[in-house]
Amino acid sequence: MPEALVPLVEAPNQVVAELWQELLYNDGINSVIAAADAVSFLGVTALPCRLMVAPADLERAREVLASLKPLPDGSEAGAGEEDSGD
Numbered sequence: 001m002p003e004a005l006v007p008l009v010e011a012p013n014q015v016v017a018e019l020w021q022e023l024l025y026n027d028g029i030n031s032v033i034a035a036a037d038a039v040s041f042l043g044v045t046a047l048p049c050r051l052m053v054a055p056a057d058l059e060r061a062r063e064v065l066a067s068l069k070p071l072p073d074g075s076e077a078g079a080g081e082e083d084s085g086d
Contacts, residue, residue: 005052
């Protein structure tokens with residue numbers, strides 16, 4: 001049975017989520033955008049989207065996104081996400 005995915009980060013919109021997804025993929029980490037978050041009228045949503053990864057990849061995925069430069073609005077990738085303590 002496939003391993004359940006866990007939330008990694010909430011991107012500000014689908015375009016940013018897809019950019020982060022590509023960065024993770026280039027680092028060997030598979031991820032998906034939560035399907036319920038990517039529903040839109042014209043194919044791309046401006047609403048926040050959750051990026052999901054396998055639990056085994058969670059820590060490394062956090063490190064990849066943490067290495068990004070601040071976003072143009074001054075926020076950082078993954079900012080505001082609380083550590084679940086596991």
